[in-house]
Amino acid sequence: MLELSILFPSILNGLTLGAVYALIALGLTLIYGVLHIINFAHGALLMIALYGVFFLNAKLGVDPYAALPVMVPAMFALGYALQRFVIGRASHGKDENILLVTLGLTLILENFALFAWRSDTRTIETSYTFSTVAIAGAMISTPKVVAFFGALAATAILLAFITRTDLGRAIRAVARERQGAKLVGIDVEHVFAMSFGIGLACLGAAACFLLPAYYVNPQVGNGFVLIAFTIVVLGGMGSFAGALLGGFIIGVVESVGGLWLGESLGQIGIFVIFIAVLLFRPQGIFGARA
Amino acid sequence: MKTLCAILLLCGAVALLPAFVSSGFVLNLVIMTLYATLLGQAWNILAGFGGQYSFGHAAFFGTGAYASAALQVHLGVNAWLCLPFAIACGAAVGALVGALSFRYGLRGSYFALVTLAFAEVLRILANSVKFTGGGVGLLIPLKSSSLDFQFQGKAGFLYVILVLTLAGFLLSWWLERSRYGAWLTAVRDNEDSAAALGVNVFRVKLQAIVLSAALTAAGGAFYAQYFQYIDPHLAYGPAVSVEALLGPIVGGLGTVFGPLLGAAALRLLGELTRNLMGDAPGVSLMIYGAVLIAMVTFLPRGIAGLFRHFGRRAA
């Protein structure tokens, strides 16, 4: 079953799948890197973003890619508000409380979606939903290819932002040394909120790239949370390049693992990697040693 | 001493319950609350007292449940005998996870995530292996004798879970005043200082996770007997891991009564929200989530934190 004619498309497929995962993980790694929050609500927030893209398309006829300029800022605003007014206030900075807050948030978001938008699975139809791009004989779905380049672009933008702008520097400062950053006058609360906002903005972008090839319902986020965590750990918490590379690696592992061990058992490859990275190189590929 | 009296009084009162209450609903409520308390107590040992937060306690729970169920289904072993076996299996998994994680110095979120990964690995394996019934799960055959750890009424189950929770209470009480407990909390408060003071950090943490896992596995075996059906999702899914940590955090980490207070409060909250807003799907859970956040906001040290103010004088 591992002849090249199968393996090659599988790897390509894994790369494009991984790209979507990476988009989701980009936000998570920033949130973890700066706020040291394991954001359990990440899946539910992805779901909200997906609904956003869906309704823009269903009610206003906006193409999901054209929705990027709307979704990204909207999710950013949501993230900023959430961190500033809910999570930051509620948790008093204690880790276990943040955990509960994000869990509570997940409950609220999922059930709000259930209540407001019903449990039906929604999909969108676009002209390119079924089209494929031929790459050396393999047929890769077009939305996935677009997502691949989207992930590259997003990572590049984020990297540029974090290294070249003042806010980016402030974020890196707070991530590395919270007290010290405060001492030199950085508004840490603001930086936290900005980081959370940017993290969710990435989700907004991820949703735009994901929906054409997928679907949305209130529970849809659950399928992505664990994978996102794995990628964040693999790539290094707080590293964008790591999230991208980690996404690709996990995507390919999932794909090839599925070929080799069967789809159900193949998932094990992901978590074995997760454990191995945590044990042997917890800082991940690009992370700095704590 | 006061704590011990309180524990015994409480358990005594619960033990008398079946004599006065015949409502199956109330008894089920009490049983499920104690069950959640048990899971919480187990988690609390490792996290509240030991400072190691686990997101994957389902790994131990599921092992206990499957060990007990598989022995009964495949080998026809008596259910009571399966209980110690289940506890031993859970402890073994705990030892494995602990040995690997602590040997490689995993702490904080890294430790939490690795436990999550272990639980997932077990879940995927359980889905694929004949022994656990794969995706079909295991259905424990219906027997109606207490000799088979299945009871017609609720009282039998109540007593079993009560005994297990009592064990959990005593364990927590012991941790509060024993030398081992002191080592454990020292490790929680500052691992490096503890090491500097001569505490064998690795051994202390390993023992804590084994204790925690054993108790959790007992809860798993109980679940299997009470509901008589498990599958990979029920046994190793994230829902169990979440249930184990909600109670202690809401109730008060590192306290004897925290897990009980939290479990009771959450169950009460769940019942209230479901009854007040029962019919529109989702609304009750939204309220539950909101109250959860509110609880955390206004009670950052948990419910037990409230009592600590008043209890301090009497202690």
Next chain:
Amino acid sequence: MGIHRRRNFLKQSAGLSAAAATGTLGFPGLAGAQAAPIKVGVLHPVTGFLAYSGQLCRFGAQLAVDEINAAGGIKSMRGAKLEAVLGDAQSKPEVGVSEVEKMNEAGVSAIVGSYASAICLATTQAAAKYDIPHVVDVGVADQVVERGLKNTFRFGPGYKVITEAAINDLHIINTLARKPARTVMIVHEESLFGTGTANLLASQLPGMGYQVLEVVKHANPTRDFNNIVLRMKALNPDIVIPANYYNEYVLLVRTMKQQNVRPMAIYSVLGGAASSFKFVKEFPDVADGVIDCNHWYNPKDKRAIALRRKVEKLNQVYTYEVYLNYQSVYLLADAIERAASAKREAIVEALASSTWSGHFMPYGPTRFVNGQNQGAQPLVLQVLKGDIRVVLPNTYAEAQPVFPWKA
């Protein structure tokens, strides 16, 4: 959408605050002549990951309750109305059990539910402790009726019956077309219903002369089917047999279309979306030609069509969740009618001896042996020209199966 019944229950423990016991139905002014309402528990997973199906189930049951009441209630009990006591299993067996306890306290005479096999296993057992008759609406796992519980009655078929029918009918279709198909690939979801169905298929198909090339198990949820479809491309099975839930089914067939994989047929067994009008409406190109062996109503029965129209007017989808629950409630009402009593044991007896033919399923009059309705069977359907038509068995067929399918 009909009159909503507020949940009515009793709390006995002092410590718990009591929520008000709410509304009776009918006209409160009319004293005396009105008989006490008969409480029926309606228990489904209306939140959590099964919410979509659970809500359709509840809708179907509620529809039946309202209709029965509007038609005068239980005549043998002086027109006593049915009162639905709604419960939410939250997609978890343990919550289902808790709801059964509540319903017991509320004094229900019977329970209808709980859709998913895992939840049904738990709720039927809990109900058995109080001898509450429990009509299982869907719950296809065979274990549901194999435990010797006297209170459990399943109106529809279990997956053993469904799978055997599926295999036989597949063989018939293949034979009619002069046996072009030899090889099969099974794609199933990893939990109880998918694995159980796949196991049965894999063990029985070879005996009928089909080679099972591969059995692919996938997770719930599965984010991507490209690998599985790649394997399909490589193995080139004549027939693909999916057994999974709605979302995965849709993703699978979409991916197959995208990758240009066209087997002679997609022959589903309990296919998640295959015989769903929603699926056919939203993905007409992909759905065309898909075959499914699933729960279905008798298409020649006017009542089934009338109900379909009524349901669609209420903007709901006419799925098996709806009509199986609808008829489960009617089955119960018939039993209560014959028992002329709201007592649990009487209803259990009435169900056990039931020969009800007031339904529009292709089952014949009901006959329960060990809790399983003997006549229950699935039908084989195919999506043809944008509509779902029954193609087998011949007694109920509306159209001829088109096989092999040429896209």
